[in-house]
Amino acid sequence: MQQASDYELTLMKIIWENGGTALYAEIAASLSEKGISWTKNTIITLLSRLIDKKLLKANKIGHRNRYTALVSAGEYQGVQTESFLEKIYEGNAKGLVTALIQKELLSESDYEELRRFWQGGNDGDE
Numbered sequence: 001m002q003q004a005s006d007y008e009l010t011l012m013k014i015i016w017e018n019g020g021t022a023l024y025a026e027i028a029a030s031l032s033e034k035g036i037s038w039t040k041n042t043i044i045t046l047l048s049r050l051i052d053k054k055l056l057k058a059n060k061i062g063h064r065n066r067y068t069a070l071v072s073a074g075e076y077q078g079v080q081t082e083s084f085l086e087k088i089y090e091g092n093a094k095g096l097v098t099a100l101i102q103k104e105l106l107s108e109s110d111y112e113e114l115r116r117f118w119q120g121g122n123d124g125d126e
Helices: 006-017 024-033 040-052 073-089 093-102 108-118
Strands: 021-023 056-061 064-069
Touching: 006 021, 006 024, 006 040, 006 064, 006 073, 021 024, 024 040, 024 064, 040 056, 040 064, 073 093
Parallel strands: none
Antiparallel strands: 021 064, 056 064
């Protein structure tokens, strides 16, 4: 799976937030609500790139396009996380977790939730 640029990812997040499908007008309105003022050409170019990367498909509805995500947010995050882990930590997940803890990006409650998950999701019933 190809990686989306930061700008492309902005559009993918809008589409995912919209249930995995959106019309151009819905995408433009969401961008506007977020205070992002891209031109129509910029948005169309980014959507075309996402189609080329096989992250989106477009279906004609009259004169409009309905854009549909070909991957879910979870699938994309999983693949990109694996790629990041391999690229930065050479596949060493412990190194990533250690860095998260050292930089205080993983709270104690996050750590406890993960610990319960690894123990089979028993929510502390030991």
